[in-house]
Amino acid sequence: MFTGIVEEVGTVISCAEAEGAAILTVAARTVLPGLRRGDSLAVAGVCLTVTAADDDGFRADVMPETLRRTSLGGLEAGASVNLERAVRADGRLDGHLVQGHVDGVGTVLERRPGARWDEVDVAIPRELARYVAEKGSVTVEGVSLTVTWAGAEAFGVALVPTTLTRTTLGALSPGYPVNLEVDVIAKYVERLLAAQAEA
Template structure:
């Protein structure tokens, strides 16, 4: 589990295809402090398992399913990525519950600069719109954000100066593809309502 509060922006150092999967080598400094094989790291919002920790980064396996359903399949060496280690029991939950299980890929439709913030309009798959609520939470590229408005096929977020400076969202341009993870609580509520109705 993650909080959606990015610890650092890392860089894709190498991408090597192995039997339909990809071995991704990432350069990082902060998240490597206590990494061990088997640990989880959110990479651009996608939960990956560390296979080889290194002092200057780590290596992770990316399975075909992940390559097909997220933007990780499009990453090339040199690409910046948001990184966050899994939550420790004593960590403050400053964002929201983020699993690192991407629900779909959205597209940046527009970007409007403000005095100290930028407003983004993000297009999303229509099937995900029912899980997105105004003033609710959503993870974009692993960053926990508050939804400012929502329609049937898009939603808005505002990026504060810290988010603009400390994550990859500051460089997003219209047309950029982004990993989206909706609030897991909304999905569980829908599932509970559906099963309770069937039980009657």
């Protein structure tokens, strides 16, 4: 479980194909202390299991399902990725409940710079749009954000200075693919209501 509060922006060393899957190697610093094989780490919003870690970075396997449902398969050496370690049970929940289970890939549509913030519109797959609500939470590239408006095929977010400078979102331009995770509570409510209607 994560919170969507990015700890560090890492740099992709390689994303090598491995029998239909991939091996991702990332250079990092902040997330490394105490990081061990088997730990969960969110990379661009995707929960991955660490397979190796040293003083320079870490390695993780990326399964075919993850390559199909996220943008990780398109990563190249030198790409920047948001990183967050799993939240501790005694830690603060500053963002919102984030599983690291990406629901789909959206696309940055438009960016409107403000005095100290940017407003960004993101296209979302139609089947996911119903889970996004104005003033609700959404995860974009592993970053917990508040939705400013929500439509049938897109939504908007506002990026504060900290988000602009401490995550990869500050450099996103129109056309860029982004990993999206919608609110898991909304999905469970829909499922429960559907089951109740069928009973």
